[in-house]
Amino acid sequence: MYAIWNLTNVCPWNCSFCCMSAVGSKNITHQTKLLNFDEKMDVLRILASNNVKIDFSGGDPLFYSDDFSIVEEATKLLPKEMIDVSMTGVDFTQRKLSLVKKVGKVEVSIDNPPGTLNKFRPAGFNISAIAVLEKMAKEGIFCSGVTTLYPETVKKENLLAVYELLCEKKVPKWNILRYYLVGRGSNLSELELSEEELLRTMDFLDSFKGFTEIAFQHSLRILRGQYRCHAANKSIGILPDGIVIACGWALDGNSRPLRGFKLGKLPQDDFGGIIERAKNKLGYGECKNVCRIISYLKENTPV
Ligand code: SF4
Numbered sequence: 001m002y003a004i005w006n007l008t009n010v011c012p013w014n015c016s017f018c019c020m021s022a023v024g025s026k027n028i029t030h031q032t033k034l035l036n037f038d039e040k041m042d043v044l045r046i047l048a049s050n051n052v053k054i055d056f057s058g059g060d061p062l063f064y065s066d067d068f069s070i071v072e073e074a075t076k077l078l079p080k081e082m083i084d085v086s087m088t089g090v091d092f093t094q095r096k097l098s099l100v101k102k103v104g105k106v107e108v109s110i111d112n113p114p115g116t117l118n119k120f121r122p123a124g125f126n127i128s129a130i131a132v133l134e135k136m137a138k139e140g141i142f143c144s145g146v147t148t149l150y151p152e153t154v155k156k157e158n159l160l161a162v163y164e165l166l167c168e169k170k171v172p173k174w175n176i177l178r179y180y181l182v183g184r185g186s187n188l189s190e191l192e193l194s195e196e197e198l199l200r201t202m203d204f205l206d207s208f209k210g211f212t213e214i215a216f217q218h219s220l221r222i223l224r225g226q227y228r229c230h231a232a233n234k235s236i237g238i239l240p241d242g243i244v245i246a247c248g249w250a251l252d253g254n255s256r257p258l259r260g261f262k263l264g265k266l267p268q269d270d271f272g273g274i275i276e277r278a279k280n281k282l283g284y285g286e287c288k289n290v291c292r293i294i295s296y297l298k299e300n301t302p303v
């Protein structure tokens with residue numbers, strides 16, 4: 001089992017299509033009720049004792065010192081290969097560098113080469129991303145650039161330029177993600193690519209040869225018939241307030257679970273019970289050959 005655990009919804013960036021509807025760190029006016037440090041430690045122990053691999057995400061999971069401590073504690077409870085961190089790399093101190101040396105993989109989003117105007121990402125986003133990826137690669141940390149496919153990224157020249165940059169900086173991996181109409185991006189339907197365009201893009205990316213390994217997110221591999229949806233079967237999401245969801249991306253415009261995706265709440269609910277209920281009552285026991293989020297969005301499109 002694999003959990004994407006959004007420790008916080010606060011982020012130094014403020015991307016206009018953020019799937020977590022992250023709150024900009026300079027603009028924190030209101031917060032949903034978040035788990036406190038002790039509750040997060042309880043959640044961590046539950047996940048560790050159930051042998052769950054954790055992807056610490058956010059927001060920025062290394063923004064708050066309490067969350068930094070949770071990741072640090074995770075490195076004591078779990079082997080390195082059971083911990084990933086998806087972070088921004090903003091304010092990447094020596095302390096953070098030392099911490100991420102103790103985790104299995106670190107992911108940082110990068111959509112374009114520095115200097116490219118992208119209205120959905122704040123100024124400086126890609127410059128910061130490549131700088132931190134380069135630093136981690138030089139330190140021998142297993143890191144990955146992450147690019148989401150939408151009209152500002154999918155052009156051939158953009159993909160080629162990002163790939164060449166990652167190869168030049170010796171970044172070991174490049175993860176390619178599908179764009180979902182979720183979170184703050186729920187209304188940005190113009191960013192969604194057709195399945196045909198996604199498949200064509202994957203074929204194009206397959207032709208790239210270089211240092212950096214390219215990996216397609218499983219929801220893209222589903223389009224090729226190579227994978228099946230594993231929501232609540234092999235993976236779950238955990239929100240900053242402890243709500244457990246069947247898939248980490250299944251969020252509405254207020255960062256709340258899409259209908260039918262909420263499974264329970266940690267640390268108070270029994271973890272095994274959450275997963276069993278999801279499989280038995282909510283129909284998550286069987287892997288499907290379609291992405292459940294895409295199905296949900298198709299069925300619930302306002303007419
Ligand atoms: S998309 Fe990522 S980097 Fe951008 S605001 Fe959301 S959490 Fe932060």
Ligand code: SF4
Nearest residue numbers: 229231247291292293
């Ligand atoms: S709902 Fe979609 S994104 Fe979530 S696990 Fe299934 S295929 Fe992956």
